[in-house]
Amino acid sequence: MENELKTLTDAVNQFTEERDWDQFHNPKDLAIAISLEAAELLEVFLWKKPEEAKVEKIKEELADVINYALLLASKYDFDIYQIVMEKLRRNAEKYPVEKAKGSAKKYNEL
């Protein structure tokens, strides 16, 4: 499909506009919302082994995280494809393969 990210962004923005919710969506509260949805996603795993978590629930909660991530990106006109690729380039510098391979350490501890 062409322009998947634009199509998704348009869809979440239309959903927001139809409900007149843009008045609530300042970037700070959108960042709070992303954090709350991430917590709901994490709750699916609470007290459980990873493989015991319900996949259907993970799917829904992850969709909510991405939904708000799209809304926040849209506020700043970020191009998600670009910012993820750019961040991978930066991470590649912080975590060079020869140092980071097989290690779970943070870059400042490598």
Next chain:
Amino acid sequence: MENELKTLTDAVNQFTEERDWDQFHNPKDLAIAISLEAAELLEVFLWKKPEEAKVEKIKEELADVINYALLLASKYDFDIYQIVMEKLRRNAEKYPVEKAKGSAKKYNEL
């Protein structure tokens, strides 16, 4: 661009494989990682008005959230385009325009 989400997913997976990090990436820890990156994003706004937060920092932290969201989706072979669209359909049922318009209430309080 064609298949943006697949291209991004392939890129984050390749980054992970090159560093042999897949051993750490069970779904529960990935969900924790999403939550921690969401917290770093939120920290950019701490003690600040929304417009005072540094846009460059928001961009980087939001990219990290999406990065881990892509990795988790990939673990379960979720199609992000599909799950976001499906969630919007469900949300449209929970928040019908005529009830939800202009209201910040949760669906169970509408």
Next chain:
Amino acid sequence: MENELKTLTDAVNQFTEERDWDQFHNPKDLAIAISLEAAELLEVFLWKKPEEAKVEKIKEELADVINYALLLASKYDFDIYQIVMEKLRRNAEKYPVEKAKGSAKKYNEL
């Protein structure tokens, strides 16, 4: 020791006042701060088995969570001893021993 919670609360409030930080400490940002400190605590466990996490780091991050919890409680003049005991009573109703024993389910699934 007498009045441990009052002594701690006075200490964190004095720390804040000496630095003139009360201007930043509205309840919403304090709630964000608690959430961010909880994330830093959780980060100590990321990619690790529970027993691999560094105890010294857990101690510090947990102290930060409690520090902000005391500040938020103080904003509303909550008596921490009372509100925790009161919450235990409510939880005892939501999770009666005979139903909840040995189960990790939420009260609405019991």
Next chain:
Amino acid sequence: MENELKTLTDAVNQFTEERDWDQFHNPKDLAIAISLEAAELLEVFLWKKPEEAKVEKIKEELADVINYALLLASKYDFDIYQIVMEKLRRNAEKYPVEKAKGSAKKYNEL
């Protein structure tokens, strides 16, 4: 009251033991639980001005955060009074009054 923190800790531990929940309470999941309760506390403020949040709800959610903080402290035999006082001493070094007064900057930016 004497030994408030010990009394509270005993109460939350007794609550746990009566329900045979100790089997779920490894430190990593307790840290997740603190983070989730902090998110529920933060949700009370979502899309709202600080003064619009419901105080009764804040009280309950804050109690939940402290509840799990007591359980985690108890796992490691931390003395909460000591670790908070010790952290204040460390923070006083990171944020000396003459540098930090009136500033919301992090210690590494002061």
